[in-house]
Amino acid sequence: MADVTVTEHLLLHQKQTPQATGQFTGLLYDLILSGKTISRRINKAGLLDILGGTGEVNVQGENVQKLDEIANRIMIYRMERCGALCAMSSEEEAELIRVSPEFPRGDYILIFDPLDGSSNIDVNINVGTIFSILRRPEGCTGEVALEEVLQPGRNQVAAGYILYGPSTMLVFSTGQGVHGFTLDPGVGEFLLSHPNMRIPEQGGIYSVNEGYRNNWDAPTREAVDWFHNCETQDGKFYSSRYVGALVADFHRTLIYGGIYMYPPYVNKPNGKLRLMCEASPLAFLAEQAGGKASDGKRRILDLQPERLHARTPLFIGSVKDVEAVEKVYARHKTA
Ligand code: AHG
Ligand code: MN
Ligand code: MN
Secondary structure, three states: OOOOEHHHHHHHHHHHOOOOOHHHHHHHHHHHHHHHHHHHHHHOOOOOOOOOEEEEEOOOOOEEEHHHHHHHHHHHHHHOOOOOEEEEEEOOOOOOEEOOOOOOOOOEEEEEEEEEOHHHHHHOOOEEEEEEEEEOOOOOOOOOOHHHHOOOHHHOOEEEEEEEOOOEEEEEEOOOOOEEEEEEOOOOEEEEEEOOOOOOOOOOEEEOOHHHHHHOOHHHHHHHHHHHHOEOOOOOEOEEOOOOOHHHHHHHHHHHOOEEEEOOOOOOOOOOOEHHHHHHHHHHHHHHOOOEEEOOOOEHHHOOOOOOOOEOOEEEEOHHHHHHHHHHHHHHHHO
């Protein structure tokens, strides 16, 4: 197969979608450059003094790792100069970042989790960067208002992630299927390795942190139990996998099928995951790959975020596996 670079793929794509502009292609190009820069830093993590925490707690109440901060700074520095954005929101920043007038500005809004799964970094396990791209609502000018950014996930014009694993991969969708690229470190280019990724209709793996079982309500326990008791299409038991980095657990689910679950807790009904920078972009990819994403009752892409850092329960993956969970919640609702 001839090597297709991500730039070449974007240009071909642009021909097919007349609404795509050079501004948008430039945005993706700079996102990719940020990802390559972060990848390089992560590759050297054991050699430089960049492991461990900064001693600070972020807006989410979580310990900030040095690499969280480095990845966040790389993203903000590069992306505020890309010329296509008017605003950004990062998991690590409490407030909306409005692109300063000293830089050229565009119509797009970027929401990102600079480093997902960062509690894994000290033990050399996969982490990733998740991104979601929205367009500023038609007719809005001047200073970007928070309401312009708080859009449901179905409005995303593109979403994806960069996975820093044994190899670095870029997986994204602009609404025309999901495509995966692998970084060739020798030439510094992402090459098309996984065209048109599709999630199998049913999988054989469920992924959830069962350590919190005593903090789940009865329907959640029953939903997870369903995977203990049902059979795969081949008549086998479901297997369990949990990396603890959403981006890695999702990547496996995208390829093998199955389900990733971050359910509600009794004392935290919205669970842990962030709607705008984690659940929505992955839900966009899941649907584009023929899968499904739900909060147990509603489609993730239809949820209206009430704040930048709103959280949601997440059930994502193969259609049949996600529907099995929804059926359990629906039964409890009517019981
Ligand atoms: P982040 O590192 O960006 O804060 O995200 C961590 C998230 C997600 O990646 C992962 O699936 C989940 O936290 C794991 O949480 P638990 O340890 O509660 O299972
Ligand atoms: Mn995360
Ligand atoms: Mn993070």
